[in-house]
Amino acid sequence: xxxVFQTDLPEVGPRHQGKVRDIYDLGDKLxxxxxxxxxxxxxxxxxxxxxxxxxxxxxxxxxxxHLADVVENHLLSLAVEDFPPACHPYREILAGRSMxxxxxxxLPIECIVRGYLAGSGWAEYQRQGTVCGLALxxxxxxxxxxxxxxxxxxxxxxxGHDENITFETAARLIGPELAAEVRRLSLELYRRxxxxxxxxxxxxxxxxxxxxxxxxxxxxxxxxxxxxxxxxWPKEDYAPGRPQKSYDKQYLRDYLESLGxxxxxxxxxxxxxxxSRTREKYLQALxxxxxxxxx
Numbered sequence: 001x002x003x004v005f006q007t008d009l010p011e012v013g014p015r016h017q018g019k020v021r022d023i024y025d026l027g028d029k030l031x032x033x034x035x036x037x038x039x040x041x042x043x044x045x046x047x048x049x050x051x052x053x054x055x056x057x058x059x060x061x062x063x064x065x066h067l068a069d070v071v072e073n074h075l076l077s078l079a080v081e082d083f084p085p086a087c088h089p090y091r092e093i094l095a096g097r098s099m100x101x102x103x104x105x106x107l108p109i110e111c112i113v114r115g116y117l118a119g120s121g122w123a124e125y126q127r128q129g130t131v132c133g134l135a136l137x138x139x140x141x142x143x144x145x146x147x148x149x150x151x152x153x154x155x156x157x158x159x160g161h162d163e164n165i166t167f168e169t170a171a172r173l174i175g176p177e178l179a180a181e182v183r184r185l186s187l188e189l190y191r192r193x194x195x196x197x198x199x200x201x202x203x204x205x206x207x208x209x210x211x212x213x214x215x216x217x218x219x220x221x222x223x224x225x226x227x228x229x230x231x232x233w234p235k236e237d238y239a240p241g242r243p244q245k246s247y248d249k250q251y252l253r254d255y256l257e258s259l260g261x262x263x264x265x266x267x268x269x270x271x272x273x274x275x276s277r278t279r280e281k282y283l284q285a286l287x288x289x290x291x292x293x294x295x
Contacts, residue, residue, distance in 0.1 A: 002092065002093070003036050003048050003050050004033075004035050004036050004048075004053060004093055004097065005035060005036060005037060005048045006022060006035055006037070007022045007033050007035065007090075007093060009024060009086075009087070009090055009093075011086045012024045012026070012031060012084070012086045012087055012090070013025045013026050013027075013031070013086075019037065019039040019042075019044050020034060020035060020037050020038070020039060020044075020053075020056070020228060021033060021034055021035065022035060025103075026084060026100075026103075027103075028102075028103050029076065029100055029101065029102060029103055030100075030101050030102075030103050031083065031087065031094075031098060031099075031100055031101075032098065032099045032101055033053070033093075033094060033097060033098045034052075034053035034054070034056045034057045034097045034098070034099075034223075035048070035052075035053050035097070036048035036049055036050060036051070036052045036053050037052075038052060038228075038249060038252065038278070040249060040252050040253050040256055040267075041253070041256070041263040042157075042263075043263065043264070043265055043267050044267070045252075045267045045270055046266065046267055046269060046270075047269060047270040047275055049275055049278050049279050049282070050275070050279055051279060051282075051283070051294060052278075052279065052282055053097040054096045054097045054294060055226075055227075055282045055283060055285075055286050055294060056097075056223055056226045056227075056228060056282075057078065057096060057097050057098065057099060058096070058286060058290070058292065058294070059223075059224075059225065059226045059227075059285070059286055059289065059290065060075075060099070060223045060224045060225075060226055061075065061078055061099070062289070062290045062292075063193065063224040063225045064220070064224060066192075066196065067189055067192060067193070067220070067224070070185065070188055070189055070192060071185050071189070071218065071219070071220050072217060072218070072219050072220070073219055073220040073221070073224075074101040074102040074104055074212065074214075074219050074220070074221045075099055075100075075101055076099075076100045076101055076102060077099070077100045078096075078098070078099055078100075080094050080095055080098070082100060083098070083100050096295075101221070102214055102219065103214070104212025104213055104214045104219050104221055105212055105213045105214070106156075106210060106211075106212045106221060106222075107174055107178070107182065107210070107211050107212060107213070108155070108156055108173055108174065109153045109154065109155065109156060109165070109170050109173055109174060109182075110153060110154045110155070110156050110162060110208050110209075110210060111151070111153055111182050111183070111185075111186040111208065111209040111210065111211060112151070112152045112153060112154055112164075112186075112206060112207070112208050112209075113149050113150070113151055113152070113186050113187055113189075113190035113206060113207055113209070114131065114146065114149065114150050114152055114205070114206040115145065115146055115149040115190065115194060115204060115205060115206060116143055116144065116145050116146060116203070116205040116206065116231075116233075117131070117136075117140050117141070117142060117143060117144045117146060118142065118143055118205050118206065118231060118243075118244070119206070119231070120164060121152065121206070122142050122143075124164070125140065131150060131152055132150075132152035132153070132164045132165065132166055132167075133166040133167075134150055134152070141240045141241040142240065142241060142242060142243065143205075143233075143238070143239075143240045143241065143242065143243065143244050144240045144241075145240070149187055149190050149191065149194075151167065151183040151186055151187055152164060153165055153166075153167065153169075153170040153179075167179065167183065178218075181218060182209075182211050182218070185209075185211070185218070185220075186209050189209060189220070189224075190204065190207060193207070193225050196289070197232070197288075197289060198235060200288050200289060201234060201235045201236060201288055202232050202233070202234065202235060202247065202285070202288050202289060203232070203233040203234075203235050203238055203244075204225070204230060204231070204232065205230075205231035205232070205233055205244070206230065206231050207225055207229055207230035207231070208229045208230070209224065209229075210222040225289075226285075227247060227248035227249060227281065227282050227285050228248070228249065230248060231246060231248055231250065232246060232247040232248050232285050233245065233246055233247070234246075234247065246281070247281045247282070247284050247285040247288070248281065248282075248285070249278065249281075251274075251277060251278055251281055252270075252274065252278050255270075255274050256268065
């Protein structure tokens with residue numbers, strides 16, 4: 001098992017390092033490399049989660065294929081032999097954790113869809129009965145299913161925390177027509193993904209989509225419906241009125257919360273058990289949603 005915490009491939013192209021991905025600029029294309037880094041509360045942990053990048057890549061590729069009839073996406077290839085020749089000497093590092101994608105102009109918002117009341121949405125609802133300014137019926141409990149999925153965009157912070165915004169604010173940022181279209185697409189993607197996941201034992205509580213523009217066309221970009229960008233709950237254990245078990249990094253967040261850590265760098269070290277259990281949860285999501293094992 002090769003653990004990849006970060007990559008350094010100067011021959012391939014200029015690198016931008018995100019929280020989890022190393023992104024290489026290939027001119028009109030990008031090479032996205034999903035490392036085994038994991039972040040929580042916007043801080044990258046010092047300890048990687050083995051195979052995490054391969055799991056994220058496999059899941060995103062599955063969803064890009066499954067949802068291709070809803071909206072065009074940026075994926076070109078997962079095969080290293082299709083990548084530029086400068087990538088080929090790094091086959092061992094890149095195989096299974098890299099995507100060659102179309103280069104788009106990302107929209108400056110994150111498109112979040114919530115089907116259940118959890119996380120920051122639950123916190124806001126407790127205070128004022130709304131989520132991102134949208135009024136919800138009174139008397140809802142934590143983890144309750146919402147009457148209908150709701151679109152709750154956020155800013156895309158280059159540093160620090162993303163902030164929830166109203167649809168009207170999103171429309172001012174990207175224009176009303178484009179905002180309406182990404183809302184429509186996000187809700188449709190969420191419904192399609194939920195309809196696939198639920199019979200396979202997973203509740204999709206909420207998720208985040210990102211879109212970009214290429215030659216005037218709207219494309220689904222980045223990652224899709226992974227444990228990094230979604231709340232996945234085991235259906236068999238679901239019970240509203242409390243927090244849920246999950247197949248995502250909520251397990252890691254819960255551990256970090258128990259430490260009383262101030263959520264500022266440096267991060268605390270992760271014990272082997274926490275690393276192993278987090279990896280196991282990501283693997284469970286992959287297997288349940290795709291029926292695939294990690295080779």
